[in-house]
Amino acid sequence: xxxxxxxxxxxxxxxxxxxxxxxxxxxxxxxxxxxxxxxxxxxxxxxxxxxxxxxxxxxxxxxxxxxxxxxxxxxxxxxxxxxxxxxxxxxxxxxxxxxxxxxxxxxxxxxxxxxxxxxxxxxxxxxxxxxxxxxxxxxxxxxxxxxx
Amino acid sequence: xxxxxxxxxxxxxxxxxxxxxxxxxxxxxxxxxxxxxxxxxxxxxxxxxxxxxxxxxxxxxxxxxxxxxxxxxxxxxxxxxxxxxxxxxxxxxxxxxxxxxxxxxxxxxxxxxxxxxxxxxxxxxxxx
Numbered sequence: 001x002x003x004x005x006x007x008x009x010x011x012x013x014x015x016x017x018x019x020x021x022x023x024x025x026x027x028x029x030x031x032x033x034x035x036x037x038x039x040x041x042x043x044x045x046x047x048x049x050x051x052x053x054x055x056x057x058x059x060x061x062x063x064x065x066x067x068x069x070x071x072x073x074x075x076x077x078x079x080x081x082x083x084x085x086x087x088x089x090x091x092x093x094x095x096x097x098x099x100x101x102x103x104x105x106x107x108x109x110x111x112x113x114x115x116x117x118x119x120x121x122x123x124x125x126x127x128x129x130x131x132x133x134x135x136x137x138x139x140x141x142x143x144x145x146x147x148x
Numbered sequence: 149x150x151x152x153x154x155x156x157x158x159x160x161x162x163x164x165x166x167x168x169x170x171x172x173x174x175x176x177x178x179x180x181x182x183x184x185x186x187x188x189x190x191x192x193x194x195x196x197x198x199x200x201x202x203x204x205x206x207x208x209x210x211x212x213x214x215x216x217x218x219x220x221x222x223x224x225x226x227x228x229x230x231x232x233x234x235x236x237x238x239x240x241x242x243x244x245x246x247x248x249x250x251x252x253x254x255x256x257x258x259x260x261x262x263x264x265x266x267x268x269x270x271x272x273x274x275x276x
Contacts, residue, residue, distance in 0.1 A: 019186045020186055022184055022186065023182060023184060026217075041248075048217075048219050051184055051217075052219055055184070055185045055220075058185060113224075117255075
């Protein structure tokens with residue numbers, strides 16, 4: 001066993017890529033993030049980022065199928081929230097293109113703003129994707145008062 | 149009873165929490181809850197149904213006072229309805245957006261397309 005001071009708080013959860021779980025995911029992450037005393041505005045930004053990442057798993061990664069979405073979240077250095085959203089879906093052919101605002105592979109109405117919102121609202125975003133293997137979105141957000 | 153109230157305030161925007169009314173040539177839509185991947189299609193379907201069945205409707209007044217969260221799925225659904233009324237020579241006016249919703253509109257550039265106000269009365273004056 002470790003002492004409490006040595007433990008980095010973290011949570012891992014997984015669920016099927018059903019649209020109904022998007023709201024659950026963003027709410028669960030926001031509840032976890034609240035222990036960092038983020039402002040309500042910052043928590044809303046975290047919720048948007050998670051909502052977009054999980055929506056992408058539902059719509060793009062698994063599309064007409066249902067797969068597993070894994071979210072890992074952790075508190076780093078007592079001031080930073082780290083979130084990883086992972087799927088084992090079809091992957092992204094061109095990550096740079098996917099990161100362009102308004103780029104979308106679907107003719108419907110999400111406007112291609114999902115990844116743009118993630119970039120806008122989180123301090124660090126890394127997108128790892130391999131076609132046929134899956135996609136992982138790594139995100140970090142630091143409390144506003146702690147930023148340099 | 150208390151449990152029912154909690155459910156009403158929960159994350160789900162079921163069709164029961166969307167209300168539409170026809171006022172003159174405007175469709176007044178009142179939403180509550182969260183507008184996302186689940187609820188945006190419900191909103192889209194109901195509004196498109198009203199527009200398809202009533203050719204005289206030119207404007208949409210969208211009361212978001214009770215909407216506490218929106219993401220790109222919700223934003224896209226609203227933009228889609230904006231295009232619909234624009235094609236009819238009308239306007240889409242947003243009433244009472246909370247700060248989170250306002251910020252999403254602002255950063256996405258949607259504020260250049262739709263008008264926003266604080267009351268339904270003001271919205272009807274805008275489309276008059």
